[in-house]
Amino acid sequence: MSSRIRIAIIGGGLAGAFMANALKKISHLDVQVYESAPEFSERGLGIGLSRLALQALEEIVPNATDFLKKEAKAVAIGASRIVMGSGPEAGTVVCDIEGDTGLATTRGPLLKALLSLLPKDILHAGKKLTSLKQTASGVDLTFGDCTTAHFDAVIGADGMHSTVRKYILQGEAEEHLASPTGLWECRNLVPVEKAKAALGEESFEVDREYCWTGDGGFMMHALVENGTMVQCIVSATEEDSPPDRRRKVTREMLENAFARGWLDGPVARGMIELMLDQEELIGYSIWDHKRTPTYSKGRVCIVGDAAHTVSPYQGAGGGLAIEDALVLGHLLGAISSIKVIDAAFKAFDVVRRPRCQAVVDSSRATGQLLTGQDSQIGIGAVDMGKALGPLFEHIDALDLASHKQMALDEFGKQVDLAVSIIICTVNRTSTMIAS
Numbered sequence: 001m002s003s004r005i006r007i008a009i010i011g012g013g014l015a016g017a018f019m020a021n022a023l024k025k026i027s028h029l030d031v032q033v034y035e036s037a038p039e040f041s042e043r044g045l046g047i048g049l050s051r052l053a054l055q056a057l058e059e060i061v062p063n064a065t066d067f068l069k070k071e072a073k074a075v076a077i078g079a080s081r082i083v084m085g086s087g088p089e090a091g092t093v094v095c096d097i098e099g100d101t102g103l104a105t106t107r108g109p110l111l112k113a114l115l116s117l118l119p120k121d122i123l124h125a126g127k128k129l130t131s132l133k134q135t136a137s138g139v140d141l142t143f144g145d146c147t148t149a150h151f152d153a154v155i156g157a158d159g160m161h162s163t164v165r166k167y168i169l170q171g172e173a174e175e176h177l178a179s180p181t182g183l184w185e186c187r188n189l190v191p192v193e194k195a196k197a198a199l200g201e202e203s204f205e206v207d208r209e210y211c212w213t214g215d216g217g218f219m220m221h222a223l224v225e226n227g228t229m230v231q232c233i234v235s236a237t238e239e240d241s242p243p244d245r246r247r248k249v250t251r252e253m254l255e256n257a258f259a260r261g262w263l264d265g266p267v268a269r270g271m272i273e274l275m276l277d278q279e280e281l282i283g284y285s286i287w288d289h290k291r292t293p294t295y296s297k298g299r300v301c302i303v304g305d306a307a308h309t310v311s312p313y314q315g316a317g318g319g320l321a322i323e324d325a326l327v328l329g330h331l332l333g334a335i336s337s338i339k340v341i342d343a344a345f346k347a348f349d350v351v352r353r354p355r356c357q358a359v360v361d362s363s364r365a366t367g368q369l370l371t372g373q374d375s376q377i378g379i380g381a382v383d384m385g386k387a388l389g390p391l392f393e394h395i396d397a398l399d400l401a402s403h404k405q406m407a408l409d410e411f412g413k414q415v416d417l418a419v420s421i422i423i424c425t426v427n428r429t430s431t432m433i434a435s
C-alpha cells in the first residue's frame with residue numbers, strides 16, 4: 001500500500017482505548033482517537049476482567065497482566081460466595097465460585113494505563129462527533145466545535161447512546177436504542193471497619209466477595225484497596241426508569257425495594273445503612289441493547305457499548321470490548337486495500353454480533369435470576385445455584401483462535417461476494433450496452 005489507511009475511532013473510553021491499542025501496531029493504518037469530553041477519563045468504578053478477557057488483552061498488550069498489576073494496581077479476582085438474602089432460606093449458601101479467574105482493577109487507572117501506550121498526538125479530546133457522511137472516497141466527520149475531518153473508515157466506540165450507532169441503524173435506530181432491564185442499582189465505597197460494624201465480622205473472616213440474592217433485589221460487598229475498603233452494591237427491580245437513568249435514592253425507597261423478606265435477614269438492614277452513608281445517594285437504571293440489526297454500514301462500524309451495551313450482572317461488557325478489538329484488529333491487519341474495509345467490517349458484524357448478543361442476554365437473565373425474577377427458577381438456593389452455572393459457562397468458553405479464524409474466513413467470503421457482484425454488474429452493463 002502506497003499510503004496508510006486512515007481510521008478514526010470515535011470515543012476514548014475503554015472500548016476506544018482497547019481498539020486503538022489493537023490497531024497501533026498495524027503499520028498500514030493511521031489511527032486517530034476522538035473523545036467528546038474535555039479530557040480522556042473514566043469514573044472510578046471497579047471492573048473485573050475475566051480469564052478470557054485477559055487472554056484476549058494479552059494478545060493486544062504484551063504482558064498485559066503484569067503491566068496492569070504495575071500500572072493500574074490490578075489484583076487477581078478473589079473467590080465469591082452467593083448466599084440467600086431473603087425469605088426462609090436467608091443465610092443458605094447458593095454456590096461458591098473459585099477465585100484467581102481474572103483481574104480486578106478500577107476504570108480510571110485502567111484507562112490511563114491503556115492510553116499511556118498510545119502516541120499522545122493521536123488522542124484528541126473535546127471533539128464531540130455530531131454527524132458523519134459516507135462519500136465515494138471515505139467518511140466525512142463533523143464535530144461539535146464545527147471542525148471537520150475526512151477518514152477512510154470510522155469505528156464508533158462512543159458508548160450506549162452512540163452517534164455512530166444511530167448513523168449505522170438509520171431509520172431503525174429509535175427501535176434499537178438501549179432500554180431498561182427492569183433493574184436499577186446504587187453503590188458506595190466504605191472503610192472496612194464501618195462495613196464490619198454494619199454487616200458483622202463473620203462476613204469478612206474469609207477474603208471473598210459476597211453476593212446476596214433474593215426476592216426483588218440483590219446485594220454485593222467485596223474487599224478492595226488491599227482490604228482497607230469495601231465496595232457495596234445494591235440492585236433492585238423497578239417499574240419505571242427515569243429517562244436519564246439517574247434517580248435520587250432515599251431510605252424509604254431502599255426499604256420498600258427490600259420489603260419482601262429481606263429486612264429480617266442477615267444483610268439488608270446493614271447494607272441499607274452503608275448505602276445511605278454518603279452525601280447524596282444516586283441510583284442508576286440498568287439499560288442494555290435488546291437487539292442490534294447490524295454493527296456495520298459500509299466503511300463505518302461500532303464496537304464496545306455502542307454495539308452491545310451489557311448490564312453489569314456478569315461483569316462482561318469490558319471483556320466483550322477487548323474481544324471486539326482483538327477480532328477487528330486481526331481483520332484490519334489482513335486488509336490490503338481501502339476497497340475491502342467494508343468487507344472486513346461486514347465480517348466483524350457476522351462473527352461478533354451473535355457472540356455479543358448472547359452475552360447481553362445471559363447478563364440480563366443473570367440479573368433477573370439473582371433478584372428472583374426468573375419465573376421458571378423462582379427463589380430457592382438449590383434451583384438458583386443450578387441455573388447460574390450454565391448462564392456463565394459460555395462467557396469464557398469462546399476459543400479465541402477459532403473465533404479470529406472464523407472472522408478471516410468470513411472476510412474472504414465477503415470479498416468474494418463483492419467481486420461477484422461487481423462482475424455481475426459489469427456483465428449486465430456490457431449486455432445493456434451491446435443491446
Ligand SMILES: Cc1cc2nc3c(=O)[nH]c(=O)nc-3n(C[C@H](O)[C@H](O)[C@H](O)COP(=O)(O)OP(=O)(O)OC[C@H]3O[C@@H](n4cnc5c(N)ncnc54)[C@H](O)[C@@H]3O)c2cc1C
Nearest residue numbers: 011013014015036048129158159304305312315317318319
Ligand atoms: C455498573 C457497571 C459495572 C460494570 N462492571 C463491569 C465489569 O466488572 N467487567 C466488565 O468487563 N465490564 C463491566 N461493565 C461494562 C463496561 O464498563 C463497559 O462495557 C466498558 O466500559 C466499555 O465501555 P465503552 O468504552 O464502550 O463505552 P463508554 O465507557 O460509555 O465510553 C464511550 C466514550 O465515548 C465518548 N463519546 C460519546 N459520544 C461521543 C461523541 N459523539 N463523540 C466523541 N466521543 C463520544 C464518551 O465520552 C466516552 O468516553 C460494567 C458496566 C456498568 C454500567
